[in-house]
Amino acid sequence: MTNKKPLLLITNDDGINAPGLRKLISLMRPLGEVVVVASEKIMSGMAHAVTIQDPLRVKLVTEEADYKEYMTNGTPSDNVKLAKYQLLERLPDLVVSGINHGSNASINIIYSGTMAAVLEATIDGIPGIGFSLLDYSHDADFSHVDKYIVQIVRKVLDEGMPDDIGLNVNIPKVSDTPLKGIKVCRQAKARWVEDFDTRKDPYGREYFWMTGNFVNGDPALDTDQKALEENYVSVVPVHVDFTAHKYVEKLNFN
């Protein structure tokens, strides 16, 4: 007898013990059969990295009715690939990633392991949704996210997702102002301006910590940054196509 419940694959990039992942699991278990494949270590900033120089290891850490949890030494992209080709008995109906501790809006998507897992799903034609909270702290308050996350996931489970797109969902941090709702928008054109904190180790050797400031140079009203500033949950439909299409016709090297 096959399980008629939807199969939800859950991963993240803050590691298997992150409170954001635990919150997401608690919201997803009532919606279907859940398999978690998450990294033992923090994979924040790992982007779409895949592990090809080293072997991967996987450990089944929890097994209950309609629930399994695997811990790996891989990246978020590795985890989706491992799930799909090695661990799951059927294709997942949905990949849900997060809840990330910190924004993945705008340019952050390209550095994000959370969103890499979503994009990895879309490459294979599987719907994917990444959730991120605009609060970097380990003890971030996730108490206001339930309604929005469940609403978005239910809709995608019911209606599917067209054309191999995924969703990049960012949620403002808790404040005195209630969230205004959901806004579908485009990725803002912003960037990080880095600053390297230069130090000496106990042996006199110089080293650097990367730090940076987020700079939004995109004043338009239709962006994820603008929606978040206005206390909306931002939803950006995303796909993997780096082509700057209008220049395919314009460039000429002959």
Next chain:
Amino acid sequence: MTNKKPLLLITNDDGINAPGLRKLISLMRPLGEVVVVASEKIMSGMAHAVTIQDPLRVKLVTEEADYKEYMTNGTPSDNVKLAKYQLLERLPDLVVSGINHGSNASINIIYSGTMAAVLEATIDGIPGIGFSLLDYSHDADFSHVDKYIVQIVRKVLDEGMPDDIGLNVNIPKVSDTPLKGIKVCRQAKARWVEDFDTRKDPYGREYFWMTGNFVNGDPALDTDQKALEENYVSVVPVHVDFTAHKYVEKLNFN
């Protein structure tokens, strides 16, 4: 007195000793002042990963007239950031990455450290070009690439690059048929179908090596894959925007 030569920043993801990097350096030195910032280790498959959990280290390994070479423990994205914010005295006129040992056409761009360096440059409004050869071997034959690489770099140095785009340039491997020229095209919609090679270590514990087969499900004639199959050098104009624009209007969560 300021140096009037263009400043070229060179990096790659196959590590500072890769023959593809050495070839690129030899082609770029006659064109301007060259600074190389490359990783000590192989960073293939690292995508857009940035090092935020660990400190970065940098070593100046070569210094000659109009030429410096730095070795780091960072990723290709780290190297561009380190160069821009820590190592260079002025902004580079161009970031050139590669020559990668292996294709970065189609979906490969998302896993590629070589192309991450290019995209990192474009985020900051600096022209970037990534070169890749369709030959994974360490001893790949680069004898046929000179003309095309110099032509493309010269054109970009002379004319600049519009709208913060970069170029993803892939070159067929040496064969009996001469290359037919340069074709500007779009990224093909393809994917990797993974296969995990399951083994036991000497202590009886299971581990996996990721392997895979490239599957091109995009039969159109205007793609990079098609151009490469026909023995053209493929050039895809690229930028960082994951938004699936046509769905910004279509999706509705209210």
